Amino acid sequence: MKHVISALVQNKPGVLAHVAGMxxxxxxxxxxxxxGRTDNPELSRMTxxxxxxxxxxxxxxxxxxxxxxxVKVQDYVxxxxxxxxxxxxxxxxxxxxxxxxxxxxxxxxxxxxxxSAKYVMVEISGPEAKIEAFMDACKPYGIKSVVRTGTxxxxxxxxT
Amino acid sequence: xxxxxxxxxxKGTCIKTGAQIIVDILQEQGVETVFGxxxxxxxxxxDKIYDAKFNFIIPRHEQGGCHMAxxxxxxxxxTGVVIATSGPGATNLTTGLATANMDSVPLVAITGxxxxxLIGNDAFQEVDTTGITRPITKHNVIVRDVSExxxxxxxxxxxxxxxxxxxxxxxxxxxxxVSSIExxxxxxxxxxxxxxxxxxxxxxxxxxxxxxNSSQRPVLYxxxxxxxxxxxxxxxxxxxxxxxxxxxxxxGLGAFDQKKPLSLDMLGMHGAAYxxxxxxxxxxxxxxxxxxxxxxTGSLKTFCPNAKILHIDIxxxxxxxxxxxxxxxxxxxxxxLPELAALCEHKERKDxxxxxxxxKKRYPLTYDKQNGLLKPQMVIExxxxxxxxxAIVTTGVGQxxxxxxxxxxxxRPRQFITSGGxxxxxxxxxxxxxxxxxxxxxxxxxxxxDSSFNMTLTxxxxxxxxxxPVKVVLLNNGYMGMVRQWQExxxxxxxxxxxxxxxxxxxxxxxxxxxxLTCESKDNLQETVSKMLASEGPCVVDFxxxxxxxxxxxxxxxxxxxxxxxxxxxxxxA
Numbered sequence: 001m002k003h004v005i006s007a008l009v010q011n012k013p014g015v016l017a018h019v020a021g022m023x024x025x026x027x028x029x030x031x032x033x034x035x036g037r038t039d040n041p042e043l044s045r046m047t048x049x050x051x052x053x054x055x056x057x058x059x060x061x062x063x064x065x066x067x068x069x070x071v072k073v074q075d076y077v078x079x080x081x082x083x084x085x086x087x088x089x090x091x092x093x094x095x096x097x098x099x100x101x102x103x104x105x106x107x108x109x110x111x112x113x114x115x116s117a118k119y120v121m122v123e124i125s126g127p128e129a130k131i132e133a134f135m136d137a138c139k140p141y142g143i144k145s146v147v148r149t150g151t152x153x154x155x156x157x158x159x160t
Numbered sequence: 161x162x163x164x165x166x167x168x169x170x171k172g173t174c175i176k177t178g179a180q181i182i183v184d185i186l187q188e189q190g191v192e193t194v195f196g197x198x199x200x201x202x203x204x205x206x207d208k209i210y211d212a213k214f215n216f217i218i219p220r221h222e223q224g225g226c227h228m229a230x231x232x233x234x235x236x237x238x239t240g241v242v243i244a245t246s247g248p249g250a251t252n253l254t255t256g257l258a259t260a261n262m263d264s265v266p267l268v269a270i271t272g273x274x275x276x277x278l279i280g281n282d283a284f285q286e287v288d289t290t291g292i293t294r295p296i297t298k299h300n301v302i303v304r305d306v307s308e309x310x311x312x313x314x315x316x317x318x319x320x321x322x323x324x325x326x327x328x329x330x331x332x333x334x335x336x337x338v339s340s341i342e343x344x345x346x347x348x349x350x351x352x353x354x355x356x357x358x359x360x361x362x363x364x365x366x367x368x369x370x371x372x373n374s375s376q377r378p379v380l381y382x383x384x385x386x387x388x389x390x391x392x393x394x395x396x397x398x399x400x401x402x403x404x405x406x407x408x409x410x411x412g413l414g415a416f417d418q419k420k421p422l423s424l425d426m427l428g429m430h431g432a433a434y435x436x437x438x439x440x441x442x443x444x445x446x447x448x449x450x451x452x453x454x455x456x457t458g459s460l461k462t463f464c465p466n467a468k469i470l471h472i473d474i475x476x477x478x479x480x481x482x483x484x485x486x487x488x489x490x491x492x493x494x495x496x497l498p499e500l501a502a503l504c505e506h507k508e509r510k511d512x513x514x515x516x517x518x519x520k521k522r523y524p525l526t527y528d529k530q531n532g533l534l535k536p537q538m539v540i541e542x543x544x545x546x547x548x549x550x551a552i553v554t555t556g557v558g559q560x561x562x563x564x565x566x567x568x569x570x571x572r573p574r575q576f577i578t579s580g581g582x583x584x585x586x587x588x589x590x591x592x593x594x595x596x597x598x599x600x601x602x603x604x605x606x607x608x609x610d611s612s613f614n615m616t617l618t619x620x621x622x623x624x625x626x627x628x629p630v631k632v633v634l635l636n637n638g639y640m641g642m643v644r645q646w647q648e649x650x651x652x653x654x655x656x657x658x659x660x661x662x663x664x665x666x667x668x669x670x671x672x673x674x675x676x677l678t679c680e681s682k683d684n685l686q687e688t689v690s691k692m693l694a695s696e697g698p699c700v701v702d703f704x705x706x707x708x709x710x711x712x713x714x715x716x717x718x719x720x721x722x723x724x725x726x727x728x729x730x731x732x733x734a
Contacts, residue, residue, distance in 0.1 A: 010353060014301065018294060025295045055480070062477035068299040068319060071353040 003057045004153045007046040008072040015069045028060050032150030047152045080156045086125045086149040092142030108134045178306045178337040179204040183212045185313040195225040199245020201272035201334040224590040224619040226256020230265050231594030234577045239266040239321045246272045247285030258296035260327040262581025266320040267327035276333045289331045298326030306341045318349045323356030324475040360491035368487050369503030375444035377512045378404045384411030385449015387573040394497035402504035407435040409450050411580040414570040428456040429715045430562040433523035433727045440722040448472045452482040462720040525566050526733045533706035534682045536635040540567040542689045551603040552595050556588035556612025559641035562711045564607040586615030592630040593623050610636040623698040624673035632700040637707040645710050669700035677701040
């Protein structure tokens with residue numbers, strides 16, 4: 001099962017190495033990892049997607065929390081969260097398929113961010129499934145290259 | 161900056177070099193003995209150490225120095241300190257750091273690093289020390305600016321000796337050591353990511369007490385965490401009040417007085433058969449400061465099949481890591497145990513103690529005493545008797561380590577110093593030196609094997625140089641004993657590469673300036689041991705023991721804890 005884990009870490013050199021090293025040393029599998037500063041310049045947030053049963057994920061959470069420069073760890077498993085991946089994708093655009101491709105981009109609410117004679121570059125964000133679906137839809141035209149950020153996630157405000 | 165240390169830069173301020181700051185922080189932290197080895201980039205530091213108030217011991221190899229600092233810490237409970245230079249100096253620390261890390265020993269390692277502007281350029285004696293030591297330390301950090309040096313070192317001491325203890329490495333580029341800054345007095349340490357939980361959850365403690373009170377066949381299974389927490393007294397009080405037998409891990413030996421009737425001695429792969437059976441037959445396993453290592457549990461699938469598991473530990477990550485825990489309590493044993501004991505009732509548990517008495521009678525830890533050869537167990541018992549069981553014992557790793565765990569009885573914490581988690585051969589002699597430096601008035605015995613001793617015997621000249629009168633009891637069977645035992649049992653006696661041609665250890669000791677003795681027969685055992693104990697300085701006794709003696713009982717790797725080889729032998733000898 002996929003778990004989204006959020007780790008608030010000190011924004012210091014070596015912290016990513018500590019986190020990545022812990023995963024490697026304990027043979028935990030990272031599905032995706034996204035890191036960025038928070039509103040507090042002292043702190044960064046890592047969103048880590050881990051695949052494993054509850055026992056494995058509990059260990060991941062505890063071992064993460066044990067790292068001295070990790071301030072707080074949350075497993076979002078029981079919470080409703082908004083998750084987003086960002087993808088940049090360059091799609092082959094033969095003359096006769098251009099309008100078809102643009103329509104497809106529209107359906108997925110993608111945004112064309114660069115154009116050349118042969119390709120368009122599209123920015124698209126959303127839950128992972130949507131990103132995957134868009135990539136599948138683009139395959140018949142030919143994908144030149146893809147770059148993705150990994151998942152970021154934030155819990156929804158409680159409705160009570 | 162051209163300012164030099166101790167030059168006043170105004171009222172109440174004092175400018176110091178990084179090197180001076182390191183020395184001053186060591187003194188501020190109450191460090192009495194430092195172990196370390198010189199090298200190019202740490203020379204500014206050693207120049208300041210010249211005037212320092214602490215003792216300094218130079219080993220013959222950084223690994224030795226690290227084990228010495230480690231054993232110093234284990235013997236005292238204080239934080240051990242080791243210093244090494246960049247590159248090979250730092251890499252030579254790795255075995256020592258990994259040893260301390262696995263056994264949760266408080267240690268601060270200070271390594272020199274090449275100049276900041278050379279880092280990453282493959283400079284002479286440059287290595288990514290924090291990268292290499294990341295998985296084998298509790299924490300490590302490189303100090304890039306002298307303004308962070310004092311606080312980083314203070315945090316290092318704080319991290320090393322709080323929570324689940326462990327080694328912390330601080331890597332210091334030489335330019336940081338020579339640049340200067342205003343000295344800052346210690347303030348409050350507040351690290352947002354490091355707040356060890358010390359007090360146990362009251363409700364969980366209550367649940368734990370209820371489980372103990374309603375248990376018919378409880379066993380306390382305690383590890384090195386009791387010793388780290390200085391909670392031996394509290395453990396005894398709990399065990400006696402609740403009337404629960406106590407078995408210890410290798411690391412836990414000394415946590416509970418083995419002379420007390422409640423003691424079940426050691427459990428595990430080479431533990432006492434009665435301890436292993438008792439654990440398997442228990443209905444409640446109360447683990448305190450132990451981590452369910454595979455050498456203790458045997459096959460996890462069949463471990464304690466009918467028991468609830470109660471686990472008290474300061475490290476939340478240790479709970480439910482290997483076995484599923486029914487009642488977890490996270491916190492410091494010294495705080496939790498009195499609260500738990502207060503809620504426990506004294507239960508008689510007649511049937512359970514009768515069963516344990518039967519097991520103890522039927523499967524004692526023993527060996528064939530009629531055999532004409534010099535037996536290793538016999539040597540250990542003789543040393544035990546002549547030292548009245550009072551010596552500090554260190555060991556290498558292997559058969560001799562297990563015999564030292566089985567046949568010397570430990571009555572106080574910090575008395576038995578051994579590499580449990582990592583199983584570091586060569587630990588015994590440098591550990592004895594570190595323990596002797598820590599406890600000059602105690603007799604320190606290193607029970608060692610010939611192959612373990614071969615790995616670090618060069619440190620004998622350190623013992624001679626610093627007049628540290630350690631006694632090495634070398635149980636010499638001409639083999640890597642435990643390897644040979646496994647080859648005998650599991651590889652059809654094909655003793656591939658496990659036999660050794662050794663030096664004459666007695667003569668070697670003499671050449672290094674120590675007393676060297678040899679004992680080849682049990683007829684000379686008593687006399688040789690008294691000669692050894694009466695010798696003034698360091699002494700090595702080469703005991704030529706029966707070469708093919710085995711450690712019994714033995715739980716073969718992957719078997720259940722009660723499926724022990726050799727218990728038929730123990731039963732016959734009982």
